[in-house]
Amino acid sequence: MTILGIDPGTATTGYGLVRENAxxxxxxxxxGVITTPAGLPMPERLVLIYQELKQIILLHRPASSAVExxxxxxxxxxAIAVGQARGVVLLALAEAGISVFEYTPLEVKQAAVxxxxxxxxxxxxxxxxxLNLEDIPRPDDAADALAIAFCHLNSLRFRSLT
Numbered sequence: 807m808t809i810l811g812i813d814p815g816t817a818t819t820g821y822g823l824v825r826e827n828a829x830x831x832x833x834x835x836x837x838g839v840i841t842t843p844a845g846l847p848m849p850e851r852l853v854l855i856y857q858e859l860k861q862i863i864l865l866h867r868p869a870s871s872a873v874e875x876x877x878x879x880x881x882x883x884x885a886i887a888v889g890q891a892r893g894v895v896l897l898a899l900a901e902a903g904i905s906v907f908e909y910t911p912l913e914v915k916q917a918a919v920x921x922x923x924x925x926x927x928x929x930x931x932x933x934x935x936x937l938n939l940e941d942i943p944r945p946d947d948a949a950d951a952l953a954i955a956f957c958h959l960n961s962l963r964f965r966s967l968t
Contacts, residue, residue, distance in 0.1 A: 807962075808835055810868035810904070811955025812859075813947050814891040816851050817842060820947030821859070823866050824937065824955035832959055834937040835866060837948045848887070852894045859898045871899050872958035874950070875908045909957050914950070917957035929953050 813820035823835035840858040842851040873896065876889055899906050912922040919932050930942045930949040936956060943949040 807869040808866055809955045809958050809962075810863070810866065810871040810899075811951040811953070811958065812871065812873045812895050812899075813950040813954060814855075814873060814888055814895050815947065816848065816855070816887045816891045817844065818945065818947045819855050819859070819891060819895065820945070820949070820951035821862055822943070822948060822950075822952030822955045823862075823868060824952060824959055826959070832937055832956060834933075834939055834943075834952060836862075837943055837952050839945060839947050848890065852890060855891055856894045856898050859895060860902070863898065863902045863904065868904055870907070870958065870962070871904045872907045872909055872954045873899070874914065874954050875910045907958050907961070909954060909961075914953050914957045917960050918953040926950070 808823055808825045811822045811824065819840040821840065822837040824832055825835055827833045840855055842854050873892065876885060876892060896906060915924040915929060916922045919928050926946040930946060933939065933949050933952045933956065934942045937952060943952055
């Protein structure tokens, strides 16, 4: 089963696809980012995210997805923008009939690194090791998306045991 992990954002939306290989080990299928130009009006940025995500879904046909929950710091403007990107992501996934699960940054870091307050560099290094990648996944939005997918894969494994 291929799982699509999404780290939503309006400037950069990370995506990562993970599955279990024949020996039951997690492996990366693909990862990267959807970027939008800074000067582009928000509605056009959201359309771009939606269109590119739909292409990724069509290409890889994931069976399930995981999206990072909105984590609100202090910047309301950033939270609103990320919320808009999340809405577009959720729409594209629902429209494709893909089940959506949501995880907090703490849950993702706990699953990927074993420590909920891990730094981005630690997440990148663990994704390289756990998914047997040749290089550290970059940018960090792509590594975060892989970690979100990895978190969901582990969650599904655990659920199958109970």
